[in-house]
Amino acid sequence: MTAAVLVIEDHAAIAEGLRHNLEFEGYAVRVAGSAADGLTALRERPADLVILDLMLPDGDGFHVLRTLRAAGDATPVLVLTALGDESDKVRGLRLGADDYVTKPFGLLELLARVDALLRRAARPAAARERFGAVEVCAATHEVTRAGAPVALRPKEYELLLALLRRDGAVATRDELLREVWRYDASVTSRTVDTHVLELRRKLEDDPANPRHVLTVRKTGYRLQR
Template sequence: MHILIVEDNAPVATGIQTALELHGLRSDWADGADAAQAHVAARSYDACVLDLGLPDGDGMQLLRRWRAAGLMLPVLILSARTTLQDKVEGLQSGSDDYLTKPFDLPELIARLHALLRRAGGRSGDRIRVADCEIDMLQGMVWRHGQRVELARREWALLQALVQAHGRVLSPAQLHDSLYGLEQDVESNTVNVHVHHLRRKLGAELIETVRGQGFRLGCSAGASP
């Protein structure tokens, strides 16, 4: 899964990115409103952490523009504006959650997972897919009751497929979830990771849709 961080304070943004990576979440950083707009125009994100006091515009206005344009990206406002009026305005402008600064990273991660859970139509962090049990918060997977160790990229791929909620993801979309646009990797790496996941978790877990990409197997299904 891929998170956009819109924050003009470099140390804060770096700290958030490090915490997200430890939880298996990729992220991009935009240091202003214009950069954030360019990022959402270039790719799809699973959620956004949005500061309000940006050097080239107000984050609240940016959020309103996104919502007016029909962008349904889940947004968590992270701001030093702490009054009740600020929080109400943020939620009424289209944010899905509001967290004030200073903040604790574990709470931010928990709130992001809650956003992703709701966006994925899940009632809990632990779900069952075919004969596998997946803990989306802890990054753990069991098959037939036995813990299965996944490499970081394998976990990122599985996250993306679960979060897609049955939609087909193209190889380019999955590549972006795993590596982003900046990294130059072999064109068949997504296929390699799919192969490894099928070997570890069962061939029925991931379905190939010819000419389109991959999705969670229709026969596998997913349940809380």
């Protein structure tokens, strides 16, 4: 089934460039040039992904994000903007953005992020996830190892889910910071490493030589079942 992408962008050249390249990748694309038009387009026909500019002629993308999330709309949103300050990124992510790309942007990176967000959203949550002796029950948030309960702190559990969702693919530290910590200003990539060490301590037979929660050198981590 063709994924539907809504681009909310008032710069005509950028909007048409995105439409052309996304359609070339096989997506069904609609374009809205303002916040009001974007929200109207979503009410008329849902999208699988929204690419959202923050600087719009009738307001800003923060309003669009706030409106969507307040209405319970969980459509993945990739923010695309010239606002590159960390405070703007943090604000967007805390309002519910799923990813953030700063202009000027690399087209291949943008397309890869679109693909990753759509794959993540399309993958249904399994009732139970298993790897090695570990079992994760999504309905109850219970984690067991060889049948014995494992006590994970909230961020450790969210980190485990983020790795499970990728089904063996690599998660970079930046991706995990966005997904699990929403780029909290107090969080550094070292925090990710510390939480990974805790997961290994609690879930691996030999934490010093892990079989499941693996390091990908200079990149991030992946989970091997």
